[in-house]
Amino acid sequence: xxxxLRLLLPLLLSLAPLLGPxxxxxxxxxxxxxxxxxxxxxxxxxxxxxxxxxxxxxxxxRSRRQLLLVEGGQVLGRWxxxxxMPGWETPAGRFKVLDKVIDPSWAHPESGAxxxxxxxANPLGSxxxxxxxxxxxKKAHDxxxxxxxxxxxxAGFHGTPHRWTVGHAVSHGCVRLFDEDVRDVFDRVSVGTTxxxxx
Numbered sequence: 071x072x073x074x075l076r077l078l079l080p081l082l083l084s085l086a087p088l089l090g091p092x093x094x095x096x097x098x099x100x101x102x103x104x105x106x107x108x109x110x111x112x113x114x115x116x117x118x119x120x121x122x123x124x125x126x127x128x129x130x131x132r133s134r135r136q137l138l139l140v141e142g143g144q145v146l147g148r149w150x151x152x153x154x155m156p157g158w159e160t161p162a163g164r165f166k167v168l169d170k171v172i173d174p175s176w177a178h179p180e181s182g183a184x185x186x187x188x189x190x191a192n193p194l195g196s197x198x199x200x201x202x203x204x205x206x207x208k209k210a211h212d213x214x215x216x217x218x219x220x221x222x223x224x225a226g227f228h229g230t231p232h233r234w235t236v237g238h239a240v241s242h243g244c245v246r247l248f249d250e251d252v253r254d255v256f257d258r259v260s261v262g263t264t265x266x267x268x269x
Contacts (some may be wrong), residue, residue: 195229
């Protein structure tokens with residue numbers, strides 16, 4: 071029996087990539103082989119006007135799936151993120167941090183049903199940083215069905231229990247971070263901090 075298992079193990083290991091990837095875990099941004107490492111982003115890749123500002127600001131580069139904390143032309147922090155999927159793109163432009171919430175509850179954008187903080191069904195993690203309010207009614211697909219959204223929605227940065235989504239365009243407009251990363255961002259910005267979202 072033991073010999074059979076020793077012979078079978080290499081076969082099972084060789085089949086593992088075909089069975090689908092295991093959920094990814096957080097890793098250091100300086101690990102060049104880490105699957106969630108953001109594409110290289112240099113200060114010269116940012117608009118010069120952003121670098122000329124002395125104030126602390128968040129800069130989201132959607133296509134690079136990367137969030138930067140910039141102050142006085144220097145990068146103070148960098149985190150991988152998930153952004154909005156096609157049809158639910160994270161809004162581009164210049165915004166301000168509207169609110170910060172520890173242990174947020176989540177309201178379904180169509181039904182308004184509220185999921186309490188701390189629940190396994192709550193997609194927001196332990197921190198919420200809202201930055202873009204949109205009060206235009208819209209119809210959009212959520213991956214399963216069409217939603218008829220009325221009233222205001224707010225895009226924000228938040229943690230996620232779905233760690234494997236970080237690095238992809240999979241959200242409904244919000245910006246997902248590893249929960250430990252959103253806690254770091256939360257502690258380093260204030261209501262009123264400028265948020266610039268680049269395409």
